[in-house]
Amino acid sequence: MPLSAxxxxxxxxxxxxxxxxxIRRSPLVIFMSIELMLxxxxxxxxxxxxxxxxxxxxxxxxxxxTVAAAEVVVGLAxxxxxxxxxxxxxxxxxxxxxx
Amino acid sequence: xxxxSLWVLLLPLLGFILLGILGRSLARPIILGIAWGACGLAxxxxxxxFLSMLATTPDAARTVDQQVYTWVxxxxxxxxFGLLYDQLSATLLMIITGVGLLxxxxxxxxMEDDASFWRFFAYLNFFIFSMVLLVLADNFxxxxxxxxxxxxxxxxxxxxxxxxxxxxxxxxxxxxINIIGDFGLMIAIFLIFVNFGSLNYQxxxxxxxxxxxxxxxxxxxxxxxxxxxxxxxxxxxxxLPDAMEGPTPVxxxxxxxxxxxxxxxxxxxxxxxxxxxxxxxxxxxxxxxATALFAATIALFQLDIKRVLAxxxxxxxxxxxxxxxxxxxxxGIFHLTTHAYFKALLFxxxxxxxxxxxxxxxxxxxxxxxxxMPITFATFLIAALAISGIFPFAxxxxxxxxxxxxxxxxxxxxxxxxxxxxxxxxxxxxxxAFYMFRLVFGIFFGTYRGGTASAQQxxxxxxxxxxHAGNVRYNDVHxxxxxxxxxxxxxxxxxxxxxxxGSLALFGAAKWHxxxxxxxxxxxxxxxxxxxxxxxxxxxxxxxxxxxxxLGIFAAYSLYxxxxxxxxxxxxxxxxxxxxxxxxxxxxxLLINPVLAFARxxxxxxxxxxxxxxxxxFALLFRGTSDGLRRLQTGYVRNYALAILLGAVLxxxxxxxxx
Amino acid sequence: MDIATIIAFYVLAVATIASGLGVIVFKSAVxxxxxxxxxxxxxxxxxxxxGAVFIAIVQILIYAGxxxxxxxxxxTMLAPDGDDVDGVRDPIxxxxxxxGVLGLSLVGALSYLLFTGTVVNTATRASSANGLxxxxxxxxxxxxxxQALFHGFAFPFEVTSLLIVVAILGAMVFxxxx
Numbered sequence: 042m043p044l045s046a047x048x049x050x051x052x053x054x055x056x057x058x059x060x061x062x063x064i065r066r067s068p069l070v071i072f073m074s075i076e077l078m079l080x081x082x083x084x085x086x087x088x089x090x091x092x093x094x095x096x097x098x099x100x101x102x103x104x105x106x107t108v109a110a111a112e113v114v115v116g117l118a119x120x121x122x123x124x125x126x127x128x129x130x131x132x133x134x135x136x137x138x139x140x
Numbered sequence: 141x142x143x144x145s146l147w148v149l150l151l152p153l154l155g156f157i158l159l160g161i162l163g164r165s166l167a168r169p170i171i172l173g174i175a176w177g178a179c180g181l182a183x184x185x186x187x188x189x190f191l192s193m194l195a196t197t198p199d200a201a202r203t204v205d206q207q208v209y210t211w212v213x214x215x216x217x218x219x220x221f222g223l224l225y226d227q228l229s230a231t232l233l234m235i236i237t238g239v240g241l242l243x244x245x246x247x248x249x250x251m252e253d254d255a256s257f258w259r260f261f262a263y264l265n266f267f268i269f270s271m272v273l274l275v276l277a278d279n280f281x282x283x284x285x286x287x288x289x290x291x292x293x294x295x296x297x298x299x300x301x302x303x304x305x306x307x308x309x310x311x312x313x314x315x316x317i318n319i320i321g322d323f324g325l326m327i328a329i330f331l332i333f334v335n336f337g338s339l340n341y342q343x344x345x346x347x348x349x350x351x352x353x354x355x356x357x358x359x360x361x362x363x364x365x366x367x368x369x370x371x372x373x374x375x376x377x378x379x380l381p382d383a384m385e386g387p388t389p390v391x392x393x394x395x396x397x398x399x400x401x402x403x404x405x406x407x408x409x410x411x412x413x414x415x416x417x418x419x420x421x422x423x424x425x426x427x428x429x430a431t432a433l434f435a436a437t438i439a440l441f442q443l444d445i446k447r448v449l450a451x452x453x454x455x456x457x458x459x460x461x462x463x464x465x466x467x468x469x470x471x472g473i474f475h476l477t478t479h480a481y482f483k484a485l486l487f488x489x490x491x492x493x494x495x496x497x498x499x500x501x502x503x504x505x506x507x508x509x510x511x512x513m514p515i516t517f518a519t520f521l522i523a524a525l526a527i528s529g530i531f532p533f534a535x536x537x538x539x540x541x542x543x544x545x546x547x548x549x550x551x552x553x554x555x556x557x558x559x560x561x562x563x564x565x566x567x568x569x570x571x572x573a574f575y576m577f578r579l580v581f582g583i584f585f586g587t588y589r590g591g592t593a594s595a596q597q598x599x600x601x602x603x604x605x606x607x608h609a610g611n612v613r614y615n616d617v618h619x620x621x622x623x624x625x626x627x628x629x630x631x632x633x634x635x636x637x638x639x640x641x642g643s644l645a646l647f648g649a650a651k652w653h654x655x656x657x658x659x660x661x662x663x664x665x666x667x668x669x670x671x672x673x674x675x676x677x678x679x680x681x682x683x684x685x686x687x688x689x690x691l692g693i694f695a696a697y698s699l700y701x702x703x704x705x706x707x708x709x710x711x712x713x714x715x716x717x718x719x720x721x722x723x724x725x726x727x728x729x730l731l732i733n734p735v736l737a738f739a740r741x742x743x744x745x746x747x748x749x750x751x752x753x754x755x756x757x758f759a760l761l762f763r764g765t766s767d768g769l770r771r772l773q774t775g776y777v778r779n780y781a782l783a784i785l786l787g788a789v790l791x792x793x794x795x796x797x798x799x
Numbered sequence: 800m801d802i803a804t805i806i807a808f809y810v811l812a813v814a815t816i817a818s819g820l821g822v823i824v825f826k827s828a829v830x831x832x833x834x835x836x837x838x839x840x841x842x843x844x845x846x847x848x849x850g851a852v853f854i855a856i857v858q859i860l861i862y863a864g865x866x867x868x869x870x871x872x873x874x875t876m877l878a879p880d881g882d883d884v885d886g887v888r889d890p891i892x893x894x895x896x897x898x899g900v901l902g903l904s905l906v907g908a909l910s911y912l913l914f915t916g917t918v919v920n921t922a923t924r925a926s927s928a929n930g931l932x933x934x935x936x937x938x939x940x941x942x943x944x945x946q947a948l949f950h951g952f953a954f955p956f957e958v959t960s961l962l963i964v965v966a967i968l969g970a971m972v973f974x975x976x977x
Contacts, residue, residue, distance in 0.1 A: 042808045045913040047845070050812045052909040054819045054838075056902045061823035062781050063898035066889070069828045069874055073835045076866070077822055080842050083858075091849040094930035096947035100955075102854050103948065106861060107959045111966035113866050117873045118973035124877050132777050133890055776891055782898060789905045796908040 047088035054081035068120050068132050072113070079109050142192040143204050144185035145225040148233055149272045151182040155265035163258030172248050175261035179244045179268055183237035190230045199661045202227060205278050205342065217337075224278035224341060228662045231473060231655075232275045232405060235480045239397045240268045242627035246488055247389040249623040250495055260300060260387070267293035271398050275405060279339040280329045283406070287325060287370065290399045291318040297394060298386040310382035317379040321369025328362035331355060345412040345665070353417065360413050360420030364427075367403025371457045374431045378723060380454055384446040388491030391446060396453050396487050397480040404460040404476050408469045412665035415467070422557075425465020425546075429561040432458030434721075436571040440578075441718045444501050445490050448579055452527065453483055455568060462565055463542035466549045466558075469663045470656035471541040474642055477655070478534035481638050482526040485631035489520035492620045492628065493583055497590060498612045503582045505590035507703045512617040515625045517584045519632040524580050526635040528573035528689045537639030539569060540646075540682045547681045548673035562681070569685040573692030578700055586703010588614040646678055807848060815841040828874045832867060839863045852940040 054077060061074025083102045090098025155178025163171060193202050203226040212219035244264060251260050270293050274286025291314075299311030329339065335351040336344045348356065367373070372380035383395050394400070407414060407424060414421045432455045439451035456479050464472040494501055496513060510517045526533035529540065543565045550558030590612060619625070643653040673681070709715070716722070818841060821834030839862045846855035889895070934943040948956060 042805060046808065046812075047849075048913050049910050050815060052906055052913075053816050056906045057816070057819045057823060059785055059905070060898055060902045063778055063785065064895050065823060066778070067828055069870070069877070070823070070831050073822050073831055073870065076835060077819055077838065080839060080862075084842055084845055087846050087849050087851045087854060090851065090931065094932050096931050096943060097951070099851050099854050099944060100947060100952045102851075103857070104952075104955055104959055106857060107963060110861060110866055111962050113869060114966045115969045115973070117869060118970040120877070121873065122973045774891065778894060779891055782894055782901075785898065785901050785905070789901050789908070792905060792908040792912070796911050
């Protein structure tokens with residue numbers, strides 16, 4: 042299969058993740074959508090690594106993986122503490138920035 | 141040659157920083173240790189460098205332009221911070237640090253009861269630093285920095301007793317008038333840069349010939365505006381008498397010995413420019429002469445002893461400019477030197493009297509102190525003889541060198557104006573002798589007139605803004621402490637013998653002119669036009685001025701030998717002079733009140749409706765716009781994320797369309 | 800090209816995209832999480848197909864294993880009854896339409912670019928003597944990965960460890976009862 046086939050799968054997955062962030066209102070699902078986006082990018086990295094015959098792409102995937110892990114830990118901790126204070130985890134409720 | 145001038149600059153700065161930061165919490169002996177140490181070490185460095193310069197030959201090796209660091213480097217334009225240590229700056233450093241040290245010592249006792257003891261010494265060290273910077277700077281820009289900083293130091297010290305309204309007003313007045321001078325100096329510096337492409341003294345002074353005479357004249361006149369403001373010459377002299385609101389040691393150091401002579405220094409430093417601009421140099425001479433006479437007449441009838449001395453300072457500064465105007469820069473610096481000794485001594489002596497009388501400055505409440513304060517009396521008398529130009533005291537030599545070269549110039553050119561200026565100088569010499577001895581007789585002779593509190597005196601005290609003018613009884617008056625009279629004694633010795641560094645040509649020692657010979661390389665541009673008085677001219681001038689001086693003393697003696705008795709005098713001429721020609725009143729009416737009135741009108745109409753109206757219109761415009769834009773901020777995070785997606789899509793679509 | 804590879808690719812692609820869509824379509828957060836696990840496993844298979852063995856294993860261990868367990872744990876703790884906030888009327892409902900249009904244009908524009916853009920010449924790359932394939936053939940997959948990681952990427956690797964420490968501290972700070 043050509044490189045572009047993998048990249049198109051990656052693009053579709055990424056867009057799915059973006060739509061999830063834009064449409065869903067539960068922060069948990071938004072988080073999952075972000076993971077989806079990260080993984081879509083990972084797929085394109087691995088595909089590039091394969092087709093360019095270089096290990097660099099895999100290195101980036103490895104780093105993205107650790108960053109994602111760290112991000113999930115902190116993000117979920119934030120969600121838990123918000124839930125603790127507000128008993129509610131609708132992102133639309135957090136709108137103090139409204140003009 | 142050992143050149144420690146950088147230390148002379150940095151030590152007082154260090155003292156100022158230490159005292160400024162820690163002073164409040166330090167014990168007085170430690171404060172004194174820091175302040176005296178900084179100033180004393182600076183003096184030691186200055187003296188060491190000076191002696192080492194004396195031992196250096198030839199003359200060319202005596203000038204050192206020490207580059208400290210490059211401040212601005214922009215293309216071919218380079219601005220370096222450098223210290224120019226030559227004969228002129230060496231002489232002035234000796235005066236600044238030497239007199240400064242004496243006044244530091246004196247102040248320890250004079251200010252002992254003051255709550256802000258540390259602040260006073262911090263300011264003093266700051267002043268020494270600024271003044272050294274002014275003198276040592278090797279270019280016009282850092283001269284301006286020093287020039288501004290001494291003005292600031294003067295402002296701070298005049299307003300040292302900031303609880304007094306009059307002191308604040310005086311400080312403000314000094315600052316405002318000095319700013320006029322700073323402005324002139326700034327414009328002069330711009331012109332110098334445009335015409336010479338450099339700000340370094342040596343560069344500029346060596347290229348004088350390349351600039352058109354008109355430009356040089358403009359530069360010199362602007363420089364002289366700065367000098368007139370700093371050195372209290374007509375018409376910018378008004379701040380100096382008011383500056384007497386500051387503590388007396390400050391008056392002695394800043395407003396007599398050092399800062400006010402900065403103008404004399406600047407003219408001497410840029411002598412090559414002034415030599416190339418005869419109009420400017422004649423202006424210097426004319427203003428110097430006019431100021432000398434004008435201030436001397438005001439000094440005749442003043443009742444506050446410090447004010448007499450202030451007007452006397454203005455008058456003597458006029459002499460210095462007169463000498464410089466007669467191409468004899470060396471004589472100007474010479475008179476600066478001797479004046480630093482005897483005028484500092486007069487102020488410190490007056491300070492001792494004021495201190496002993498618990499703050500009294502009015503001559504009407506003094507008298508008969510000769511027996512109670514013998515040391516102060518003796519030193520004050522020496523200083524008065526010196527300033528009156530009586531042989532062989534210091535003032536005799538410097539004043540006669542000035543007047544002699546003025547007369548020689550008049551004879552050589554045949555110009556009647558030079559004769560008039562010389563005559564003015566002579567007349568001033570007589571007046572000086574008269575008002576100084578009026579002061580001597582008023583303070584030290586006759587019977588004591590203070591010590592009885594009356595209703596009228598109470599009123600006067602209120603007017604002076606809460607001076608603690610103590611009604612000290614005669615028997616309670618004591619000689620001041622050794623800490624205070626020791627500096628007096630040192631200065632008295634200098635006033636006695638300080639003149640011998642001048643020329644002894646009058647008495648046949650034609651080769652004896654150490655100071656002017658020492659300074660000659662700095663004034664190298666002058667020698668072509670320099671007019672050395674012949675023996676006959678010198679004797680004529682000297683004889684006349686000495687005669688007038690003795691006449692002045694005799695007049696004072698015949699009027700006041702039994703003590704000073706104040707009588708109301710209604711004659712309009714007397715009132716005119718007593719009220720200082722009503723200059724302050726005229727200024728208030730003609731300048732200050734109209735400006736204030738204009739400001740009031742402007743604040744109501746121009747500022748109120750014209751300017752604010754426009755500003756309000758803009759405010760409304762922006763408020764309306766932002767009211768609309770505000771709605772974009774929905775507060776929904778998802779909504780903001782949509783904007784990111786929109787941006788991403790636009791970028792990708794752009795690439796897709798561009799192909 | 801091997802027909803089996805092509806079939807595997809299409810099957811995997813369809814399955815990945817379908818389960819990915821599931822993440823954002825399912826009403827219940829638990830279902831979304833399960834669907835995400837499925838997506839991650841499919842992606843791991845993709846990695847295997849592309850020869851990234853180590854990454855594939857790590858993907859399953861860390862992502863599908865550790866991270867998703869954490870997700871499920873929080874989901875069950877906070878919203879056991881499903882994602883009921885979505886039951887309330889969306890205050891910015893119009894955004895669904897706009898995002899849909901924008902999403903489609905993104906995919907469309909990207910696909911257009913990918914089909915018409917420059918093609919990477921894989922033939923010359925694959926034959927390079929010190930390329931990834933050569934190292935894998937000589938030393939094996941994991942060794943090739945380790946060598947690349949600790950030679951060229953040692954510093955980012957260390958920085959990542961710092962990041963993890965910070966994340967741990969952050970989680971502790973947030974997790975403490977105020």
